[in-house]
Amino acid sequence: MRLNVVERGPDRAEVAPGRPPIVLLHGLFGRARNLGHFQRRLAADRRTLAIDLRNHGDSPHGQMDYMAMAFDLVETLAGHDALPATLVGHSMGGKAAMTLALTRPELVHSLLVADIPPAITGHGSSRLGRDMLRIEFPPTLSRSAADALLTEAVPNADIRQLMLQNIRFGENPGWQIGLQELVASMINIEGWPYIPEGHAYDGPTLFLAGGRSPYIRAEHHATMHRLFPRHRLEMIEEAGHWLHVENPARFAALLEQFVDEF
Template identity: 35%
Template structure:
C-alpha cells in the first residue's frame, strides 16, 4: 500500500490528494494542514516517489489501483484531488473504480497525450553531485546552475534524502516509463459524478480544444482557472488553490459558504 499521512480527524467525506511527477505527499503538507481544519485529508506518496515502494510498472491503471487500495483501507468514498500525473491517476481511478470517490478535482492536466517531455528534470537530478551535498540548499544551487527554475529547485529537493545522499525517486523507472506518463489510456467508461478541472491561467496543459475529450469521459465536468498561475498552480498560488478547492468541496457537500 502507498505510504500515506492522515491529517485531522473530522468526520465526513475525506479528501485524498495525489501529487504529480517528481513530487510527494510532503509537497502538499501546508495545504493539507489548512484543509484539515474542516475535513480529514489523506496525502499519499505515489509509487516510485517518496517513501512508497518502487515498481517497474508505472502505468495509470497501476497508479489508480494504488489509490483504490488506500481508499478501500481507510473507507470509501472520498473526494479525490490530483495534480498532473496524480490528476491522470485520479481520473483513471474515477473511470475504473467510481465507487471509491464522491467527486474529483483535477489540477492542470487533461486525459490526453502530451508531446512535451519532463526528462530535463531527470537529467538535472542525475547531474547533481550528491557526494558534495550536505545541505538541501547546496542541491538547490546545483540544480539552479543546471538551468532549473528556482521554484522547481525547491520542489525537487523535497524528494532528496540528504543524509543518505539519494533521491527518493525511482529516476530510472520514471525515465523508462515517460511515454506512459505523458499519455493516457484509452477507456470506454465515463464518470458521472462531479468533477472540477482547475488549471493555471498561464498554463497550456488544459487547452480549450481538450474539452470535448474531457466531457466525453466526465459529462459533469466544470472548469476554472487561477489567474497568474502556471502548471504548478498549488505551489505558485497555494491560497488561491486552497480557496477554489474548498469552495468546490463545500458546494459538493451542500455546505454553507462563508
C-alpha cells in the same frame, strides 16, 4: 502496492455524516507533504489523506502506468477504510485520479483535477528527468549545496525547492525517489491510458487550469466533456502549471469551495 499515507483530521466521530474523506495526490517529482498547507486547512473539519504515489516520497518503487497507479489507490484507500473519497490531484496525480474515477466510479465521490487534461501531455518532463539522473552527487551534501547543484536542471526556484525534498543529504547523498523507474516509465506518465468506449465519470468534477500553463487547451475540451460530463473548468490566471505553488490563495479558495459544495 500499498502506498505511504499522511492522514490528518478531527476524530472520525466529529466528521459530519456524509462528508467523504479528501485524498490529495501530488504531481510528478512531488510527494504528499507538498500539499501539506492545503491538507492542514481541510483537516480542520474533514478527514484528509495525502498520498506518496509509487516511486515518490516513502512509497515503494516500481514500473508505473496509470492503471497500476489507480490499483495502488484502491488497495491503499481500502486499507484505510477511506472509500468512496473525494480525489484532488495535480498533474500526474490528476491523471491517476481521473483513471480511478473512469474505471471505478463508485469509489469516487467527487473529483478535482489541477492543470492536466485526460490526454497525452509532455512539456519537458522527460528531459528534466534525464537531466536529474545525470547529476553526480559529491560524497557529502548540504541543502544549500544541493540547491546550487540543481540550478541548471531546475532553474525555477519554487520548483527547485520542491525537488530538494527528494534528495538525501549528508553522507552518501542521492535521490530518495525512484528516479530510474520514473525515467523508464516517462512515456506512460506523459501518456494517457486506453479508456473503453462508453466509460465516463458522472460525478461532480472541477478542472483547474493555470492561465500561463500550456497543458489544458481548447482541443481537450470535447474529451473532457465526453469523459466527465458534469465537469466545469476554472482558470487561475496568475499561475502556470504549478498553480498551487504560484497562486496558493486562489487554489485554496477554489478547492475549499468545491469540497464544501459536494
